Amino acid sequence: MNNIFFYETEIGIIGIRENGKAIINIYFSKIENGDNMEETNLIKDTFIQIKEYIKGKRIKFDLPLEPQGTEFQKKVWQELLKIPYGQTRAYKDIAVAVGNEKASRAIGMANNKNPIPIIIPCHRVIGSNGKLVGYAGGLNIKEKLLNIEKTDVNKGE
Structure with a gap:
């Protein structure tokens, strides 16, 4: 099951969704999708890196990604x-x-x-x-x- 968690940031709400091994979505609003609402270590690490980016202290992300698409x-x-x-x-x-x-x-x-x-x-x-x-x-x-x-x-x- 996927996990999702939402944060308030300087640029608005950010939702981070992961599948247990990689980040699969970032959202700019709260969504209801049946995922488990849990702040996992991967979600926390992603949020920390996004916060550092927003504050101008990070130029590269170091995260496992699995975007789904064609x-x-x-x-x-x-x-x-x-x-x-x-x-x-x-x-x-x-x-x-x-x-x-x-x-x-x-x-x-x-x-x-x-x-x-x-x-x-x-x-x-x-x-x-x-x-x-x-x-x-x-x-x-x-x-x-x-x-x-x-x-x-x-x-x-």
Whole structure:
């Protein structure tokens, strides 16, 4: 059975869900899904790392992840993990990186289905005109996350 636990943070409610061995979802609101409501060690560690990230003290996450999706989505999410902290890429850049430069729209859909936002940094993908477009947690959270990465506070891991 999966476990889930919710926390209040500076960017709003964050729910963390795990399957006993890896993180499988991050949510930006409380959800009812029949999971066991328990703060496991893995969930606690994930929350600690997210808090450190929000405070500008973590630039990389060190957690087991098991995002569920299609092979294409997983390929896109792997590419997102390569975007360096504090940098952004356009949807077209990701499309080129996964081998299909005309797949910008499909990249956007895969981004929208990212089950582990923040850790798999879909917030680092922006429109080719430099504008913030689409984010499952809302554009205000996307902007907050990008602003966290712009500040040059103690960027230690």
